[in-house]
Amino acid sequence: MTHDGGLLLALLDEDWRPRHMLPLRQEWHLLLPRLLADEGSWIALLQRRDPGESPLPRPTDIVLTRNLARSLRPLDLRFADHVIAAGEARFSFRAAGLL
Numbered sequence: 001m002t003h004d005g006g007l008l009l010a011l012l013d014e015d016w017r018p019r020h021m022l023p024l025r026q027e028w029h030l031l032l033p034r035l036l037a038d039e040g041s042w043i044a045l046l047q048r049r050d051p052g053e054s055p056l057p058r059p060t061d062i063v064l065t066r067n068l069a070r071s072l073r074p075l076d077l078r079f080a081d082h083v084i085a086a087g088e089a090r091f092s093f094r095a096a097g098l099l
Contacts, residue, residue, distance in 0.1 A: 006023075006025075006047065006048055007023070007024035007025070007045060007046070007047050008021045008022065008023055008024060008045075008046045008047075009021070009022045009023075009024055009031065009035070009043055009044070009045060009046075010022075010043065010044040010045075010046055011034075011035070011038050011041050011042075011043060012041065012042040012043065012044055012080055013042075014042075016042060016044070016080055018044075019038075020034075020038075021046075022034060022035075024045070032075075035072075035075070035077055036075065036077075041077055041078070042077075042078045042079075042080040043072060043077055043078065043079055043080060044079075044080045044081045044082070044083065045064075045065065045068060045079075045081070045082040045083070046082075046083055046085070047061070047082065047083070047084045047085070048084075048085045048086070049084065049085065049086040050086065050087075051086060051087030051088075052086070052087060053086040053087075054086060054089075055084045055085060055086040055089045055090055055091040056084075056091055057082075057084060057091060057093070057098075061082070061084065062098070064082075065082045065093055065098070065099070068082075069099065079099065080094065081093055081094040081095075081099065082094075082099070
């Protein structure tokens with residue numbers, strides 16, 4: 001994961017282990033061919049914040065997560081989770097029932 005709001009898309013295998021990591025700072029149209037090449041993939045959004053910050057989602061994180069999940073659905077890509085890490089603390093949208 002990357003620091004302070006850095007975002008990665010993780011392409012997961014069937015056991016939800018990361019196979020490929022793609023920086024989300026790229027333009028969406030550059031990521032799309034790579035995502036579509038892995039038909040039926042599960043995708044997770046990984047976000048790292050500085051230690052000491054709260055891993056709880058901010059309103060912009062919630063909007064991003066909802067928009068990403070909505071955008072992936074028609075492409076037959078499945079959204080596994082959005083995990084926010086801040087030091088050792090973690091927040092999982094799926095574990096919190098937000099997905």
